[in-house]
Amino acid sequence: MRILHTSDWHIGRSFHGHSTLEALAEVLTALVAQVRTHEVDVVVVAGDVFDSATPAASAYTLLTDTLVALHDTGARVIVTSGNHDSAARLGFQARLLREGIHVLTDPQKIATPITVSDIHGPVHFFGIPYLEPAIVRHHWPEATLRTQAQTMAHAMTLVNQGRASHPGRSVAIAHCFAAGVDATAGLEREVRQGGLDVVPLSVFDGPDYVALGHIHGRQQLSGSVRYAGAPLHYSFGEQHKPRGSWLIELGADGLSSAEWLELPVPRRLVTLTGTLDEILSDDNVAAHHDAWVCAVYTDALPQTEPMRRLRARFPNCALVQHEPAGAEASDERSYAQRLRAAVTDEERIEAFLVHVRDGQGATAEESALIREVLDDRVRAEALV
Template structure:
């Protein structure tokens, strides 16, 4: 059996204020073509289908179009909810979907797998939606963390699998790591608001398709993250985009292949003096990319984003990151203000605060002295 593992589509998410819906549509069309070309039997989407619990109408349209296109390839499609999704909204029409599309969002149905068979027999697909411990305490008394609710869910999976038999795939949305959580400190170890779930929780199944982490990761040969199909932050810029193609034979996972997806617009981070970034020939190849600029001048530039967008139309982020911060005075702003003995020193304290340690220059001190002297003369004549 051939399985395509994808996750974290985040339909409706913006990139620094820019819509991503059209870019994501193109990427998902490529993913659908890969499903057809590779004769995939089952497509697994491991949570965070939408970016919001209240997606706009256009987001539903893209999801419906994509699910139909995937089902038209002949593959079964299994979708679970993530922490960004509203399980109720994602799952409300599950009973109305066409054959071959399964949207699993109900924690009470974790023990009811989607069964798909091949020449070696059945494969049980257990969809575990994102589980919020606070909402499950009445149903599962005593659970307080992601590790505990995932542990309870996997106990249900293993119990059902012992009766049904066959090979198995678990689908979950969490932060999993190969460590055991420290007692009473689980909530201090988080990624994106989710507690750490030890890999031992997922023992007993042939493959674990995880979502939540936006970069490709292999935690074990049978436990993997596919990551997101688009780059949603500059911090993800060096992470490949794609999905895992998993082959199951009679014994379990036989092979895993990475299928790369296209990057509609690459992400580039540029660092250097502001004027060099505005005019330097070395940066010409970034003019059609999403650009994050870190300019290293000692003082902030005037209107930096607008000026940079004249050269880099897709400049989305600007950070003032001085190469060397002024050394010396380590007092807080409040301490410097309290210590000021004159108006000139007060202004110097303010400028030093907003300029990362750079106080008034010689020219500014001379101008400031003239202004303050003029004020004294005016007050004397009043």
């Protein structure tokens, strides 16, 4: 059986104020062509299908068109929700989808697989939607579920119980931050709180293959546990990371091969560093005129209208930064800078505590109390 593992489409995401919808449509069209060329049996999309819990109508249109195109190749399609998705919105039309397209968003059905058979027998696909501990712990009151690590471990226990009652080969699909990954700083919005929510690799023992989502770069954590990454570059921090998907082949005895299939890059990303005059040189323009450009200029003083000057030479200049050459690096940041860098509510609270306590953040006991209060708030909002 041939399985294509993809994830993190982030339909509707912008890139420094520019829509990515057209570029993503081009890439997903290429992905559909790969599914047809390689005669893929099952396409797995491991979460973060949308970039927002409230996607625009155009995002739904692209998703629908892509799912239909994948289905028309003859492949089965299995989709799970990620932390960016609204499980309710992603799954509301699941019963209306045509035969062979499965959207798995119900945590109470983790142990119930989608079964697809080949000449060697059944392959059971267990989909784990993104699980926010504060929202899902009422489903399993007997378990202690305060962190993503604990919640994912419990979910995999359910998967392995399902495997025990469904003999044959198996694939698990999940969206999380697993131990050992190389994340893009500031990009993957947190699925963890500090180190507590990093999921140990051993949690995924059991299935023949584990298809993970959330990390935007290709990652191989073991022979059977991998991230496919995003199909499009969404940050200059990931400009050197390849875009593509994993072509997984299961033989009679389980995983037999894994091949990386490259996807096209509609517009290259490049970071140019030097004085503004050096960045604007004819050689740079000739080499990078059509690329997305991040310009880091090192002049001692800020230059007049640098973005206007850059876009006159690089029409797709998306970002300009001033980093004077020889400036001493410092770890000290203002309160406002810490707030801008914060991603989670815990980080915002930590920034406040560091500010008012002269550098002293939350203690372990205070961190646990903060987590409990925020969990209660998330749970209350989910019930509204």
